[in-house]
Amino acid sequence: MSAVTIALPSKGRIKEETAEIFERAGLAISAVGNDRSYRGRIAGIEGVEIAYLSASEIARELANGTVDFGVTGEDLVREGMAGVDRRVEFCARLGFGHADVVVAVPEIWLDVDTMADLGDVAADFRARHGRRLAIATKYWRLTQQFFSSLHGIQLYRIVESLGATEGAPAAGQADIIVDITSTGSTLRANHLKVLSDGVILKSEACLVRARKPGHDQDQRIARIVEAVRAAL
């Protein structure tokens, strides 16, 4: 029987908080070799391996099905693959790593409070400014789904932003942003406001399972899910 692989965040608070939950769940993780090793195992269950990866790689490996479980932010998983609910199962929400993916516009846009307002602005943006409304984000997929499918807004352009997205409107790189926020303080500091119906996703760290054939019959899979759920 092949090993069950759980991909866990390799650093930061999310790594520590994951370790605490696994500990409470009776799935204490021990490092293979030394403490800084990127491999681990779970005491008491045979054939379970831990792989420490970066949070965004975990989403990618789940999409590829090269790992069985992963702990990472829901935002990264939903952004990272099409048809997400067919390919993975969100087994447990872990109660940390909270962040909302939101649509934020300049505070001074007094006339824009809802997505419908933004739709109006986008519709005649080109006529007024000679180009489409530009959105800075690293969340291409979530933005498209939210704007196009949910709100019928088609006419905008995405400007890829890999960091300091909140600065894009003031720097003239884009008109508005789609980004994560936990307290909203960075948005406020950059004079941006979240639209009243502009929360795309309330994300947190989740235990995510790649839907793979064979999981149904595998005792280890069910045991891990139950143990983590019971520890919450």
Place this chain on the structure above:
Amino acid sequence: MPLIDMPDFSADLLNEFASRRTERVNTPVIQPAEPFLDMAGEDLRRRIFLTENETGASLCLRPEFTIPVCLRHIETATGTPKRYSYLGEVFRQRREGAHEFYQAGIEDLGDKDIASADARAIGDATGILKALLPGRRLVLTLGDQAVFEAVVKALGLPFGWQRRLIHAFGDMAHLEALLDRLARPQPVAGLDPQITGMIASGQEAELAARIDRTMQETGYSTNASRSPAEIARRLKEKLELAETRLDGTALLLLREFLTLQLPLADAPAALAGFADAAELKLGPAIALFDARLAALANAGADLSAMTYRAAFGRPLDYYTGLVFEVTEAGSAAVLAGGGRFDRLLTLLGAKEHIPAVGFSLWLDRIEAARAKQ
């Protein structure tokens, strides 16, 4: 170089194009991605094949022909009217079917006689399909955004509401959401009372000045895309539009209009009856609708195989009037789709207004239909 995977009826198709006095054009398979994303929106991004050149410019595999043909027309500046035809491969990520397949079609640019150019596009599409699928029963569905625009205008809605509804035309879910808002207006919440006060007392310029000061103070003004005046004006418009309520009768009329679906030959009488009963003046849009129908009848088109569906449209801002689709009776596969796109050429950079109508044929579906004989 002959392409060996071309549909076996390609030669017939090219003969049809020649006998219909079109000029066959080709466009590169690798196209700049910008115009497609700009015209059709970001949603297209996941349906096309994107790549980059070494300077980082976005390129894509040709996802359709209309935009490349129009761009080529603008670049070569050979004047109008022009009738272009094309036949070649297009590339799209689709849930069903191959990712690369052949399309062919005609783009009719610059003919100022709208009704007859519309009728000719329909005649060309159905004529070619009849030749390729002899003996099959083909049915055509026709829509006309101009008629919807006329209805919305005649209902006396403020211009901002007309624009919203017209923009949503073709997207029924979006349209329904707008009609709900018109039925139950929600007051604008969360505004600073001082600002509402300024608008109520007509101090739009003062409001713009206030917005300008805030922009200066927050260091936003240097790169601001929307100006203080634009924000102040739209805020005023928003407050006015939020109070617009469409009474029950008018809403019912609009909904009734959107459910209209009937044989094309009966549509003029039905539209006239609708306008009379609703006491709406639909004017030029109806005149054009009737003229197009007359042109179709004159050209000997089989009107009995044509249906008018009032809600049929495409929610893209460059479509302006006629849209149509042809299928085989009893099948959902669209064999030909077309429409009028009078705004596209100016959006793509043409200096003068160029009315345009065209259609494309889905050769893989036509091939499948031929194989079913």
